[in-house]
Amino acid sequence: MPEFISIFFLELYKNDPKWNFIFFYDSSQADRVIEGFWMTLELAVICVILSVVIGVVGAWMQNQPNKILRLLVQGYIQFFRNTPPLIQLLFFYFALGQFTPTYSPDGWLEIPIISNVGWAIISLSFFAGAFNVEIFRSGIEAVPESTKEAAESLGFSHFQTYRYIVLPLAFRVSLPALNNNLVNLVKTTTQAMAIAVPELLYQMVSIYNDYSTAMNASMLLLFVVYITLVAILVFGIHSWERSVRIPGYGA
Amino acid sequence: MTTNNWTPEQPIVSVKDVHKSFGELEVLKGISFDVMKGEVICIIGPSGSGKSTLIRCINALNDINSGSIKVHGLEVNDPDLNKLELRKNVGMVFQQYNLFPHKTAIENIMMAPMLVLKESKEEVLAKAEALVSKVRLDDKKNSYPGELSGGQQQRVAIARSLAMNPDVMLFDEVTAALDPETVKEVLVTIQDLAAEGMTCILVTHEMGFARELADHIYFTDRGVIVEHGPPATFFEKAEDPRTKEFLSQIL
Ligand SMILES: Nc1ncnc2c1ncn2[C@@H]1O[C@H](COP(=O)(O)OP(=O)(O)OP(=O)(O)O)[C@@H](O)[C@H]1O
Ligand SMILES: [Mg+2]
Numbered sequence: 001m002p003e004f005i006s007i008f009f010l011e012l013y014k015n016d017p018k019w020n021f022i023f024f025y026d027s028s029q030a031d032r033v034i035e036g037f038w039m040t041l042e043l044a045v046i047c048v049i050l051s052v053v054i055g056v057v058g059a060w061m062q063n064q065p066n067k068i069l070r071l072l073v074q075g076y077i078q079f080f081r082n083t084p085p086l087i088q089l090l091f092f093y094f095a096l097g098q099f100t101p102t103y104s105p106d107g108w109l110e111i112p113i114i115s116n117v118g119w120a121i122i123s124l125s126f127f128a129g130a131f132n133v134e135i136f137r138s139g140i141e142a143v144p145e146s147t148k149e150a151a152e153s154l155g156f157s158h159f160q161t162y163r164y165i166v167l168p169l170a171f172r173v174s175l176p177a178l179n180n181n182l183v184n185l186v187k188t189t190t191q192a193m194a195i196a197v198p199e200l201l202y203q204m205v206s207i208y209n210d211y212s213t214a215m216n217a218s219m220l221l222l223f224v225v226y227i228t229l230v231a232i233l234v235f236g237i238h239s240w241e242r243s244v245r246i247p248g249y250g251a
Numbered sequence: 252m253t254t255n256n257w258t259p260e261q262p263i264v265s266v267k268d269v270h271k272s273f274g275e276l277e278v279l280k281g282i283s284f285d286v287m288k289g290e291v292i293c294i295i296g297p298s299g300s301g302k303s304t305l306i307r308c309i310n311a312l313n314d315i316n317s318g319s320i321k322v323h324g325l326e327v328n329d330p331d332l333n334k335l336e337l338r339k340n341v342g343m344v345f346q347q348y349n350l351f352p353h354k355t356a357i358e359n360i361m362m363a364p365m366l367v368l369k370e371s372k373e374e375v376l377a378k379a380e381a382l383v384s385k386v387r388l389d390d391k392k393n394s395y396p397g398e399l400s401g402g403q404q405q406r407v408a409i410a411r412s413l414a415m416n417p418d419v420m421l422f423d424e425v426t427a428a429l430d431p432e433t434v435k436e437v438l439v440t441i442q443d444l445a446a447e448g449m450t451c452i453l454v455t456h457e458m459g460f461a462r463e464l465a466d467h468i469y470f471t472d473r474g475v476i477v478e479h480g481p482p483a484t485f486f487e488k489a490e491d492p493r494t495k496e497f498l499s500q501i502l
Contacts, residue, residue, distance in 0.1 A: 150349035150408075153310055154363035154415060155338035164366065168353050248397020249352045 001030060020213035029207055036203030043120060043189040043199055048182050050125035055132025062137055080130035086191045092123040093195040120192035128185040135177045139170035172244055179237045183230050200225060257324030263288045263450050264309060264419055269318035271304055278304045280474035291451045293461040296471035297497060302454040306421050310341040323418055342412030346424040348404040350396040356407045357383060357392040360414045382410040386440050402433030406440055422453040458501055462486055470494045
C-alpha cells in the first residue's frame with residue numbers, strides 16, 4: 001500500500017470516524033480483503049465454468065432418447081431452480097458433508113475430502129447449472145429441424161451435427177440469457193459465507209465485526225468490488241457475443 | 252464402393268412398390284420407377300401428393316413402411332444400412348436452401364468433405380474453389396448465407412452437395428422460394444450438371460424446364476404415379492383427367 005494512501009485514509013478516519021477504511025492503512029486487514037477477493041474470484045470463475053459445462057451436458061442429456069436420463073435431468077432442474085440457493089448450500093455442506101469420507105494427514109485430525117470451499121463450488125455450480133440446462137435447451141430447440149436435416153443428408157453423424165451445427169447456433173441464441181444467469185451466479189457466491197467460506201463478504205463482515213467503525217467503508221468497498229466484477233463479466237460476454245455475431249443473421 | 256454390387260446396366264436408383272404412412276395417413280401408395288445413370292427425371296404433381304416424402308425416402312430422411320428403394324446397389328430400407336455410405340452417394344438440395352448460417356459460403360461447401368470424407372484441408376479448399384466458380388459465386392465465397400440472395404444461397408447449397416461427389420442429386424422444389432429472375436440462375440446451374448451427366452431427380456413446378464431437360468416425367472397425385480413418359484408424349488398426349496387438369500392450371 002503506497003504511503004500516501006495510508007496517510008490519507010488514516011486522516012479521513014481521524015476527521016470523520018464513520019468512514020474508517022481500515023483496510024487501506026492496516027496491512028493485516030488489507031490481507032483479509034485481498035484473501036477474500038481472491039476467494040470470491042476463485043468461486044466465481046470455477047462456478048461459471050462448471051455451471052456452463054453442467055448446462056451443456058444436461059441439455060445434451062435432455063435430447064437423448066433414454067427416458068430415465070431425461071427424467072433425472074428434469075428432476076435435477078426442478079429441485080435446483082425451485083429451492084433457495086442458501087438452503088442448497090447448507091444442505092450440501094451439513095447434510096451431505098456428514099457422509100463424505102475423511103482423511104487424516106497426521107493421524108489425529110480428521111479432514112473431510114471435500115472442504116467447505118469444495119461444497120460451495122459444487123452447490124453453486126449445480127444451482128446455476130440447472131438454469132443453464134434450460135437456457136441451452138431452448139437454444140438447441142431454436143435450431144431448425146431443416147438445418148439439422150441438411151447436415152444429416154451430407155453424411156454428418158449425430159455427434160458431428162450436434163458439435164458443428166447445433167451447438168454453435170444454440171450458443172449464440174443462448175448468450176443473452178446466459179449472461180443474466182452468470183451475473184446472478186457471481187452475486188450468489190456471497191451466500192457461501194453461510195458455510196464459512198472466507199470469500200469477500202465473509203471477510204468484510206469479519207472486519208466490521210472487529211472494528212465497528214469500518215462498517216460504512218466495508219459496505220462501500222463491497223458494492224464497488226461486485227459492480228466491477230459483474231461489469232467485467234458482462235463486458236466479456238458482450239464482446240464474445242459481438243465476436244460470434246453472424247453478418248446478416250438473426251436480430 | 253464397399254458392399255454393393257451395382258453395375259452400370261442396372262438402374263442407379265430403383266424404387267419398387269414403396270408405401271409410406273405418417274400415422275393413419277398413407278402418403279405413398281405403391282410407387283415404382285427406375286432411374287438409369289445420367290438420367291434426369293422430374294416428378295410433378297399437386298401440393299400434398301407426396302413428392303417431398305418420396306424424394307426424402309430416397310436418402311433415408313424418411314423411412315418407408317414397405318417396398319424397396321435401391322440406390323447404387325444399397326438397400327435404403329435395410330435396417331443395417333450404412334447411412335453414411337448412402338449419403339455419400341446421394342446429394343440433396345432443399346426448397347429452403349438450409350445452409351449453415353454461421354459458416355461462409357465456402358465453409359458451407361468445405362464442411363462435409365472435411366468432416367465426413369476426412370479429406371485434407373488443401374484438397375477440399377481446391378475442390379470448393381472450383382465448385383464456387385462452377386456455380387458462379389467467386390465474388391461471394393466469403394459471404395455468410397444471411398448476406399446472400401435466395402438464388403445465391405441455393406447455388407451454394409448445390410455446390411455444398413456436389414462437394415461430396417455424389418452419384419445422384421435430389422432436388423426438392425429448389426426454385427419454389429425464389430423470385431422469377433433468380434429462378435433462372437439456379438436452373439442454369441442444374442442444367443450444367445445434367446449436361447455433365449449427373450443423375451438428377453427433381454421435384455419441380457418449372458414445366459418449361461422439365462420439358463427441356465427431363466428424360467422422363469412422373470406425375471403423382473395422392474400417393475400414386477398417375478401418368479408418366481418422356482416429355483414429348485407426356486405433355487402432348489396426357490390422358491388421365493387429373494394430369495390434364497394439373498397441366499392446364501400450371502401451363
Ligand atoms: N413428418 C410428417 N408427419 C406427418 N405428416 C406428414 C409429414 N411429412 C409430410 N406429411 C404429410 O404427407 C403428405 C405429403 O406431403 P409432401 O410434403 O410429401 O407433399 P408434396 O407433394 O411435397 O407437397 P408440396 O408440393 O406442397 O411440397 C401431406 O399431407 C403432409 O401433410
Ligand atoms: Mg414438397
